[in-house]
Amino acid sequence: MRIIHGIPPDQIDTAAALYWQAFGGKLGRLMRPEEKALRFFAQVIVPAFAISAVDADGQLLGLAGFKTDAGGLVAGGLADLARVYGWPGALWRGPLLALLERELEPGVLQMDGICVSAQARGQGVGTALLAAIKERAAQRGDRVVRLDVINTNPRAEALYRREGFAPVSRESLGPFRWLFGFSSALRMEFPVAGAGAR
Known part of the structure; x- marks a missing residue:
């Protein structure tokens, strides 16, 4: 397994x-x-905002996305939605997707998703990707790596806790829980060692 910045062009799908x-x-x-x-x-995936794990053949094993004031892993807007779902589909999907957006803060590297292929689970891919995200945050001078984990994903929450992320708040989705299939999201943060104010 190798950790690389970005996503190989032939691995976008x-x-x-x-x-x-x-x-x-x-x-x-x-x-x-x-x-x-x-x-x-x-x-809409933007490779510049990803760190990938690839095997010896360059096949994608997993990726971790992040978000900064320059952009994020998934950067689609209404026009992108309309190209796939048509304008009627885009106009109702867009505002609902916006409910999941997180405000950016100076000095915070916001994670924008982490995914590991089913066949690569249990091989340390997620741990390696989180280490690379922490390293990226340190290089940028960020003080914190922040992520949100939904209440229906205890396996991910356990990984984040093992990797030094601590809970800071919980946000309820209220009536939208029926639409998204989860009822709350736990915000967790990892303090970046030696980081100063930017």
Whole structure:
């Protein structure tokens, strides 16, 4: 396994499939059918905001996305949604997807998703990707790495706790829980050693 910055150009479709595999339970009701969701994510994934794990053949094993004031892993807007779902579909999906957006703060590297292929789980891929994200935050001079983990994903929460992330708050989705398939998200943060104010 190698950790690289970005996503190999020939692996964008695989990245979209991994993203859907990881977040389809959360986004499924909004982004179905799967074929359209995969097409949408393949169009809007921005490789510059990803760190990838690849095998010896360059095949994608997993990726971790992040978000800064310059952009994020998934950068689609209404026009991108309309290209896949048509304007009627884009106009109702767009505002609902906006509910999941997180405000950026100076000195905070916001994680924008982490996904590991089913066949690579249990091989340390997630741990290696988190280490690379922490390193990226330190290089940028960020003081904190922040992420949100949904209440229906205890396995991910356990990984983040093992890797030094601590809970700071919990946000309820209220009535939107029926749409997204989870009821709350736990915000967790990792303090970046030696980071100063930017």
